[in-house]
Amino acid sequence: MARIRVSVLGPARLELDGVAISLTPLTTRLLIRLVAAEGEAVPVRKLRRDVWSLTADLPHQAQRSRNEVQKRVLELRRALDPEQSGAAAGILRTEQQSTARGSETAYRLVLGPGELDSVEFTDLVNGALHAAPVTAVHRLEEALRMVHGRPLAEANGEGFADPLIRRLTGLQETARRELIRNHVELGRPELALPVAELMAQEQPDDLEAIRTLDALRAELRRRHGAELLRHTMSGLHTDVVVVRGDLFDQSDANLVVGFTDTFDTSTDQDLVISRDSVQGQLVERVFDGDRRLLDDKLRLGLRAFTAISTESAQHKRRGRRVRYPIGTTVALPVDGRRVFATAYSRLGNDLLARSGPDDLRLSLENLWSAVALHGLFKPVAVPLLGSGLARVVELDRARLATLIIETFVRACRRLPALAPELRIVIRPDALPRTDLSLVEKCLQELDRSE
Template sequence: MAHIRVSVLGPVRLEIDGVPAHLTPLTTRLLVRLVAADGEPVPVRTLRREVWGMTAELPGQAQRDRNEVQKRVLELRRTFDPDRTGDGARVLRTVQLLTARGPESAYRLVLRAEELDSAEFTELVNGALHAAPATAARGLADALGMLRGRPLAEADGEPFAAPMTRRLDGLRDAAREAFIRSQSDLGRPDLALPVAERIARERPDDGPAAARLALLRERLRERHGGELLRHRVPGRNADVVLVRGDLFDQLDANLVVGFTDTFDTSTEQDVVISRESVQAQLVERVFGGQRRLLDDRLRLGLRAHIPVGTETARDKPRGRRTRYPIGTTVVLPVDGRRVFATAYSRLGNDLVARADPADLRLALERLWPQVARHGLFKPVAVPLIGAGLARVVALDRAQLATLVIETFADCCRRDPAVARELRIVIMPGELAAIDLAAVEKCLRNLDGPAPAASVRTPLPGAAGPRDSG
């Protein structure tokens, strides 16, 4: 048996075993008229009047009518049944109607729901209107996705098509309303928004539709909060998000905090570490001001790492003297989440932190595998690392964000379970200084081939103010 598919939710289409069938214009119109009958038989006389436009009753006209209609019916049956298995007669049946003039031939189109898109659409919508929100949303999305234009487009304005067109238009409107409602109930106003926008566009004078659209947009603004950009890493279950805010307010996320290669934490007299640094805020806001507690946990974590050298007291009289490789990361468990303390700059014996793009890239490339291993697949929040007191002056803020994004995406391609969300947190005071269009371009480039190495080439190192952050 051939697989038949008649589609009338837009310009009519007939497919046999997935291959489009080509009908003459008159036969196409006959098919549309039979579909519009909604399973009822249509007399030959009616077909001649409504499909051929013939109204005159001439001598011998009845026989000519039957012959002309039969010719087109035969074309349709052969199209429905290319292998001559009997499907043509099953789908397009001849019946006899009793009229005042005696028996009259009529034709009836009998299609299963899976063979006629309007029937399948009706079943999907009716089932979804009584379903729970998640089930309803899925069924309604499938149904609305079937719409390609006006139903029975070739018969638009014809009286015979009006009943079915009104019914399908009513179902479409009910499906749209229910889809918006179900997605809103599921907390997905972003999925409801395009449908609400289309309704408001089609009905510019509909006050309730405009009000609903405004409400959805307000809910989206509330949900996004400080969110600036969001993008899904292609092929991976991870989003990259830029948010305006404070790193230490990201209570649902693991945190990344940059350190120097000596992992200094002392803020005494602002000599070694500045009180304004991210490390100092880490002490105050995560460890309750207990610097010794942070030091103990750092010391414990660093036992697993081999130092690269130790300074003498004469060469470095202040601060810690043991140095660790760039990219060394210590995992600090805190209240069910993790703080990743990662070394990306070198603290000189003159107590000035220095880093260059190559150091930062290396640190990030070594950081993400640790996040994948120890991060419990939680979101990971990162400051605009390199833009603080140990400024990577060779890169602007957009390039710094791009470097974070690129290294994260590269790691996700190797290990999809790095984190379900990378959240780059930008302080409000930094926002005006970052080119978000450049960052958005980087995010779009994730969808295609690997972006050009705009910041991959190591640039000369640059000295910055004391400390990192």
């Protein structure tokens, strides 16, 4: 026999082997009335009253009414068993009930496991109430996907359907609230938010639903804090995030700090390195003002690289004179994480730093290789390299951000264990001059090209 599926969590629907079977409106009401009986037999007298709205028998009307009921029962049986194998008689059963008026014909709808969506829905929700959060979320989501409208929609307001409608509607609300609770317990309020928004939209007078929605929004604001944009890269298991704030406040991440090719650190009188630059703040914010400690770590790391030239004291009177190739990146260990010092500009003998798009791209490509090797698979926080004193004038801030993202994504495709998150940190005063819509467009295009 064909596989039967009766759906009443929304407009009533009968399917055989996944194919919808067309029923007349009266036969649909008969099906709904029998479903609403929840496995109990329904006498013909009640069917006439509930399906045909006939409350009293007129002269010569009783037999016609019984014939009409039998006609619709036959139509429903044929729908349940188009091949007329006789199996439908076991699904829509005919019984005799003893009443004060004598024996009366009644009909009972008997559906097995998986054949009635409301029964499956009830079992899933009730089972989720006693399950661990991960299992509960799976069951509740599966249950809510079954709902396509108001339960027993064609019988809304009918007395015979009200008890089942109230129970299924209550279960749906319970499922939604439990799904929200379990998402929050699992630390995923962002997944709970759409459920809470739907509840508040459908029940604008439900104060609990409104309070739940407000609490979720507050939690997400607190969690995201200064987060402006987040995009999960398809297939790469990494996120690209843009935040408003201070690079040195990113205490959970490795840091990227741009240097010149001489790796100068002196901020005396702001002649070589400006105290206000990221490079200049590194000594105070990460090394507690101990420039010697930073210099020692740089000197140790630079032993792995070959210098390309050394300036004379006559030509370069201040600062360091040994030059390294653009793209040289030193991983400096600091308290269980790394500061990646990367040379993306050249410090002229006039003490002006100069860089360009090609220099920046080369530096970033070398940077990501170093992060993959030494980054301990931690998030990596990057300022807008090229927007400071060594300004890459050919690129505005948005294009600087997209260059950082493009090179990172390409590196992730080569080096899957590069970092779980790229975090681009933009200072609040630079935000109005940074078009983040271009950054978002870049991320979408990179995803499509995957």
